[in-house]
Amino acid sequence: MSYVEELFNIKDKVAFFTGGGGILASAISEGLGKAGAKIVLTDINEQALMNQVEKLRSMGITAGGYIMNALDKKNVEEVAQKVKSVFGRVDILLNAAGGNIPEAVTSDKVTFWDLPVESIQKVVNINLFAGAIIPSQVFGKMMLENPDGGVIINFASMSSFRPLTRVVGYSAAKAAVANFTQWLAVYVAKEFSPKIRVNAIAPGFLITNQNRYLLLNEDGSLTPRGKAVIDHTPMGRFGDPEELIGTIIWLASPASSFVTGAIIPIDGGFNAFSGV
Numbered sequence: 001m002s003y004v005e006e007l008f009n010i011k012d013k014v015a016f017f018t019g020g021g022g023i024l025a026s027a028i029s030e031g032l033g034k035a036g037a038k039i040v041l042t043d044i045n046e047q048a049l050m051n052q053v054e055k056l057r058s059m060g061i062t063a064g065g066y067i068m069n070a071l072d073k074k075n076v077e078e079v080a081q082k083v084k085s086v087f088g089r090v091d092i093l094l095n096a097a098g099g100n101i102p103e104a105v106t107s108d109k110v111t112f113w114d115l116p117v118e119s120i121q122k123v124v125n126i127n128l129f130a131g132a133i134i135p136s137q138v139f140g141k142m143m144l145e146n147p148d149g150g151v152i153i154n155f156a157s158m159s160s161f162r163p164l165t166r167v168v169g170y171s172a173a174k175a176a177v178a179n180f181t182q183w184l185a186v187y188v189a190k191e192f193s194p195k196i197r198v199n200a201i202a203p204g205f206l207i208t209n210q211n212r213y214l215l216l217n218e219d220g221s222l223t224p225r226g227k228a229v230i231d232h233t234p235m236g237r238f239g240d241p242e243e244l245i246g247t248i249i250w251l252a253s254p255a256s257s258f259v260t261g262a263i264i265p266i267d268g269g270f271n272a273f274s275g276v
Contacts, residue, residue: 027245042079124172149194200264203239229270239268
């Protein structure tokens with residue numbers, strides 16, 4: 001094995017995904033699988049989950065899939081025990097569950113004052129509790145048993161750095177995910193083991209099922225919001241899910257052994273651009 005291969009080696013590591021049937025998790029799971037990791041996908045959407053598991057297996061990747069509600073801690077614990085019995089351990093936790101709903105978005109017809117509180121709470125629950133806290137409680141504790149520790153990778157957002165207009169619940173939740181990532185990184189390293197690292201990626205604007213209606217018209221042209229995003233992205237385009245893979249492999253491998261509590265933008269320069 002060459003120096004670079006050893007540095008970024010994740011061969012035979014067990015990578016566990018929440019939100020495994022989603023666009024971003026699907027692309028990342030394929031990338032990690034091609035790099036030699038064993039993939040465990042979970043999702044509440046059985047059809048999307050099993051479709052992706054079968055795709056991974058057809059590529060020659062060792063993969064398993066479990067229906068799981070990441071908001072239900074008991075259910076997460078049950079799945080964790082099943083995974084442990086089959087795969088032996090979890091080395092990498094990728095908290096990819098998340099998303100937004102139209103009912104928690106302001107518009108020219110619906111003001112913040114009129115948004116249902118329940119809708120905002122749902123988005124916070126999806127992104128913060130299902131998307132970070134609950135799986136980290138279960139699998140972070142499991143990682144304490146690993147001689148080599150483990151890696152938790154949360155999914156933050158451009159909204160973690162600066163609140164984006166309209167998406168009030170999503171912005172609040174993703175800011176909390178970034179803060180929680182830093183808190184957990186410090187807590188685990190100081191109280192339990194510095195071999196367990198906690199970081200997050202902050203994807204820029206990639207087209208997903210959750211944001212498509214905000215960025216693209218039905219004919220595929222840019223909405224005014226989509227145009228504003230492109231105008232504020234120095235690289236002048238949306239990102240591709242596959243462009244997250246390199247950073248994930250870095251964070252999951254020995255190459256980032258002294259990196260914890262970091263939020264890594266993968267955004268074509270969006271977060272660095274002041275607009276002038």
